[in-house]
Each structure stands twice: as structure tokens, then as C-alpha cells.
Amino acid sequence: MVKWQDKQSYMEAECPSNYQFDETLVFLKRSNQEMHRVEGRIVYKALKVDGSAILFSVTEENDKLYIHVLKGKADSLTKESITVYVTKWFDLERDVAPFYQLAQQDPYLSKLVQQYSGLRIVGIPDLFEAFVWAIAGQQINLTFAYTLKRRFVEQFGEKLDWEGEAYWLFPEPEDLADCTIEMLRVLQFSSRKAEYILGIAEKMRDGSLQQALRENSYQELKKELLSIRGIGAWTADYVLMKCFRMQNAFPIADAGIHQALKQQLGRKPTLEEIAKLARNWAGWEAYATIYLWRSLNE
DNA sequence: ATCCAGGCGATGG
DNA sequence: CCATCGCATGGA
Structure with a gap:
């Protein structure tokens, strides 16, 4: 169990055993087209809390993780949201x-x-992001997949500026409400993938998808996922692994x-x-x- | 140029 | 039911 301590201007937690922050960094530095930014051993990431965008950093020193809220109100809800996010993002509770x-x-x-x-x-704690990323990455090389994702985020997401750098929030299904297949084709998604993504966004806007995924066993969840157009065995397991952990x-x-x-x-x-x-x-x-x-x- | 990418659904046997 | 095919384009 990771216990985050609120230190007023920041938060800290002991790293769990068998955890190396530097391996997390290796992964996060895999692409320079990501929404987070890594500078040295510090990770910067924007997040939406209660409707407004905030920015935080996370780093590690002497087996302790440190989180700072850099932009936005550092109230208890924000801090709680960030610690929950980071804990899931880095799989700290396993x-x-x-x-x-x-x-x-x-x-x-x-x-x-x-x-x-x-x-x-x-x-990938965010469900919609997990779906879009998995679908975008189907059958293409990773570099191109990252390019598609970046274009998608910059087209439909929200930007937060801080100290001369841009940080993007991944779009929510609502942001795709007026999106057409043609608009995604322009970003070089295939027509198929565009259909899949818009279908999922729609199912998420009315809440039916989240409802269907309330089951908690692997088998039940996988069955639900496979019933969605665009989600085959690979994508189902990928999402179960990266989002449902x-x-x-x-x-x-x-x-x-x-x-x-x-x-x-x-x-x-x-x-x-x-x-x-x-x-x-x-x-x-x-x-x-x-x-x-x-x-x-x- | 050629092959293959962190696949999927549709089609045809 | 299983095998094959088209998609769609960038990397290596």
C-alpha cells in the first residue's frame, strides 16, 4: 500500500519494494511525441481535476517519490486526484x-x-485514452502510432501552457461529439480506425460502455470488450493490462x-x-x- | 524497393 | 468453423 503524505507544498511516498523509478523513466522517454514531458529525472504531466486543468511533476530521490502541483489550485481534491493517478500510472500498489x-x-x-x-x-489510467491508443497502434509501427496520437490530442484535446512548454490533456469522448470520419482521415487514421474510435466515443458519451465494463472478472470484462467493434483479442488484452491493470x-x-x-x-x-x-x-x-x-x- | 508494424472485420470456403 | 484478404502508411 502506497501512503502519500501531504506536506502542504508537495506530497511524498516511500517507493514500494521491487520498484525502480528509472525503469518507469525509460518507458516514459520512449517517444518524444507524448503528452507528458521528461526532463532529467522529473516527469511533468497535465491532468483534469473537477473540470479544470492542472499540472504536476513527479520525481524520485533516495527511494522516495515526490509530487509537486505546478499549476492550478493545490487543494485536497487535486492532490488526491494526482496521487490516485500516479499510483495507477506507475502501478505502485501491486x-x-x-x-x-x-x-x-x-x-x-x-x-x-x-x-x-x-x-x-x-x-493508461484513462479509459478513452487506452482505447484510442490501442486502436491507433493496431498493425502500424510505434513511431507512426505516436504521431497519430499526438495529432489526435492536438486536434481535440486541451492545451495547458507552463513556462514556455505546452502540455496536452487527452480529449474526452465529449470532445469528439462533432468529429467525423473524414476529420480523422485527415490526421491519417484509416477509415476503419476512425469508425472504431468514433463508435467507442459515442458509447462512452452515453455511458453505456462504462456501464458494460463494471464487471470485475477478467473473463467477463474481456467478453464485453470483444463485443465492441474494433476491439479484437489483442486490443482487449492490451486494455485489460494497461487500464484495468x-x-x-x-x-x-x-x-x-x-x-x-x-x-x-x-x-x-x-x-x-x-x-x-x-x-x-x-x-x-x-x-x-x-x-x-x-x-x-x- | 520490400517487408512488416504492439490487428481487425469481412468474406469465402 | 478456419484461412485469407483489404485496410493504410511510415520505418527500417
């Missing part, structure tokens, strides 16, 4: 000890957990997973082979996945 236990015995993971010790899932979510068809395992096997594994070796990861597939992904950006 007890990962069982995963490390399991991974140390695993032929595919033992080296990776040693090499990237303290890496945790960097999640289900540690057993496993996007098994993922090209990155295949590539990472190929480097260890010397050839591309079949789905059956992956399913077989993943039996050893039961319950922790999402964590196995992020360590495999991590091994790719060397």
Missing part, C-alpha cells in the same frame, strides 16, 4: 514479489527480470512478444509454443509481457 519468484525460475524471464529489475507496468492479461498475438521470444529462440515461435511456455507465467502474463517488450528497446 505486490510483484510473486512474479519475481516465478520469473527467477523461468528460462525466458530470469535474465530479463535481473536486467530490468524494478520495472513495472506503466499504465489485470496482471493475467496477455496479448498473445502481439508482434513485439513474438519478436522478443524470437531473439531467445532463434526463430519465430508459433502461437501454440507461446501458449505453452506462458503456462509458467500463469497469473502474471501481463508482467511477463512488459519484460519481453522491455528487452526490445536495446
